[in-house]
Amino acid sequence: MRESSTFDALVIGAGVAGLFCATELADAGLRVGVLEARACPGGRARSWHHAGMGLEVDVGPHVISSEHVHFMRMLRRVGTATQVDWQPGILVTLLEERRLLDVASVSWPPPLHLLANGPMTLRRLGVRASLSHWPVIREAARVDEAGLRALDAVDAFSWLGSKGMAAEAIDWFWRSTLLSLLNVPLEECSAASALRIFRLMLGRSGYHFGFPRVGLSQLYVPGCSAAIRERGGEVYTRSAVRALDVQDGFVRGVRLRSGALLLAPWCILALPPWHAAPLLARTREPLLAPLQATARRFLGAPYTSTVLALDRRLGPRRFWARVWDPEDLNTDFYDLANIRPELAGAGSVVACNAIGPNAHPEWSEQAVVARTLQELQDFAPAAREARVLGASVHRIRGAVPQPRPGTETLRPGARTAVTGLLLAGDWTDTALPCSMESAARSAALAAEVILQRTIALAPPETYGLVGLLRSRRAK
Ligand SMILES: Cc1cc2nc3c(=O)[nH]c(=O)nc-3n(C[C@H](O)[C@H](O)[C@H](O)COP(=O)(O)OP(=O)(O)OC[C@H]3O[C@@H](n4cnc5c(N)ncnc54)[C@H](O)[C@@H]3O)c2cc1C
Incomplete structure (x- = not known):
């Protein structure tokens, strides 16, 4: 230069x-x-070679969703789109008190796709708490960009409360979803950002996740x-x-x-x-x-991202997430042995993220590894006998801007x-x-x-019955 x-x-x-x-x-x-x-x-x-574990470790595990259309367009341009391992059918496996719940991903016209997980939601929340979503569903189906922005001054917790959302539904669905997707506790999240994401969950279907194979x-x-x-x-x-x-x-x-x-x-x-x-x-x-x-x-959300290489396999799953609990460390987990072809023959290599207030920057690396292992034991009994062959703990002060x-x-x-x-x-x-x-x-x-020509695709819009309602309202 x-x-x-x-x-x-x-x-x-x-x-x-x-x-x-x-x-x-x-x-x-x-x-x-x-x-x-x-x-x-x-x-x-970014990622780098970790000599101790002999593998490329990511700054923290990242998921790509079927909604990452610009990102995938660029991967196609540079010839690496096939390096994403998609998981159709199951959106995510939830881990709650040692029970695993598969959340289905279906492509039914929105909002009918929500019915696929209706029985699970009813079992978990009961009728009253499940139905308390109704006023928020109504608003999400109708809201336009101006309506969304008008909610920006309000925090998501107060806004959900004002809509009569049941406390169990807030803790089970909203806290888990917003911490993992928006990296912020409900009380510190803009209601506009929360409603923006819920509106797309309601008005689009078939979304699923993919994981980088490299x-x-x-x-x-x-x-x-x-x-x-x-x-x-x-x-x-x-x-x-x-x-x-x-x-x-x-x-x-x-x-x-x-x-x-x-x-x-x-x-x-x-x-x-x-x-x-x-x-x-x-x-x-x-x-x-x-x-x-x-x-x-x-302000950026802090993250603590951990990778543990184990001497045995924990199971066939690629991705699971713990339902929110204030005492937890990690939120989302990825078994790279089930994602990256070069790790296929050996024990599990689990990468996971602890986000925001759960990142505990004050914990020692030893404490992070011990707690992560404990959380893996909740997921798979095989983790109880597992030996840790290698570990990497990475702390990121500003991982993702929080939508306060x-x-x-x-x-x-x-x-x-x-x-x-x-x-x-x-x-x-x-x-x-x-x-x-x-x-x-x-x-x-x-x-x-x-x-001076159009390159960006339009932002995602709702469709199906939800899209119909939105366009009728706009007329
Ligand atoms: C642990 C973790 C997990 C995440 N999980 C996901 C996920 O699952 N899915 C997802 O889609 N996103 C995820 N994200 C978010 C995603 O990584 C970011 O949104 C995205 O990478 C941001 O890219 P960017 O180019 O905007 O900014 P950056 O990646 O921050 O790029 C900015 C660059 O500018 C450089 N720089 C700074 N100052 C200067 C200077 N003065 N001069 C020159 N260079 C400078 C920096 O070093 C940096 O390389 C995650 C992020 C983290 C950290």
Whole structure:
């Protein structure tokens, strides 16, 4: 990289958003420089070789859903879509007091698909608590984007209470779902974000999960980097951007921590909010002060992610989740021995996530491993005799931006007040929960500003009877 290299576009941050955006631009013929502060690309969806266990470990296990349409489009582009191991039929296996409950995934017209799990819900919650969902179902079926946003100031716990939701239903369904999908306790979650996700669960069917058969970085980093290089661009690691260079309301380029100045007519800031805010502060551009203040409002959920290699197999399941309990450590579990072909012949390798208040950053690694093993024993009796052959505990301070009350309506769009400066990243206004899919859609939204053609797909909408009700109401 020369002192004042010139590119068609500079992308700051080599996570899913930055690499996908750079690939879209490179495919359109642009020479793109991607600048990454760390020694390796991938951001919050990265993996590395763990010498002790002899395997590629992820920063924390990630699931891909059938709703990850932008993310899968990019995997198809880089030739790795077949590296996702889909689990149709069962959405998730729930573990509750040592009992396993398979939640079915069916493609019946919404909301009839809910009937597939109706008997299980009735058995677990009883008639009164199950029916207490009715006012929320009614609202979710009718609400439009404006109605959703109007609920942003309210927390999900108060809002569900105001709708008469039974306490058992809140604890059993809502706490588990929102902690694992939105990474936030109910009391600290925007009602708008909670209703957005429930509305899609109600008005879409057949959704199911898939698991990467390779380490997360392998899914997209080599393919995107190759696409960027093919057009004369590059992914520069250990290249932290210190500040943007802005003059007369136009972005000119970026200044690296090393002092080098790189020039481009377009700069895409593809950072999480907690990294974007200090960079914007160092830029000292009054036009960017409101964006800096917005970025400061977003806080990341802490995660503790653990991998345990065991000397025996726990069973054939790929994925299970514990029903919410305040005393738990981990929420979701993945047996990589049933997902990754290279681990097929040996004992189980279980990767799991502890999220938000359950992440317990104050616990020692030993305590995390011991509790994880105990939670595996609830899942499979074979874990009681199992020996731990290797363990990795990874703590992430800011894993995913939490949708706290007031933040759903603050999510910024791709354009900024500075001409030529665009935003991407999971936290931007994609109408999706913060995730790899949101990062991928944000990449498409930023690329379409530069390329002046539609690239992003429309946000997911409800269909079936729920969609019919919505469109009749809109008329
Ligand atoms: C443990 C864990 C589990 C998760 N589970 C799931 C899941 O199951 N499904 C799902 O869809 N999503 C999941 N997510 C969320 C998903 O990983 C993120 O939403 C997504 O990766 C965000 O991508 P991004 O490109 O927006 O940001 P990032 O990945 O954060 O990329 C930003 C990049 O910018 C770099 N950077 C920061 N500052 C600078 C600077 N000044 N100069 C240059 N570079 C800089 C960072 O190092 C980083 O590489 C999970 C995340 C974690 C951590």
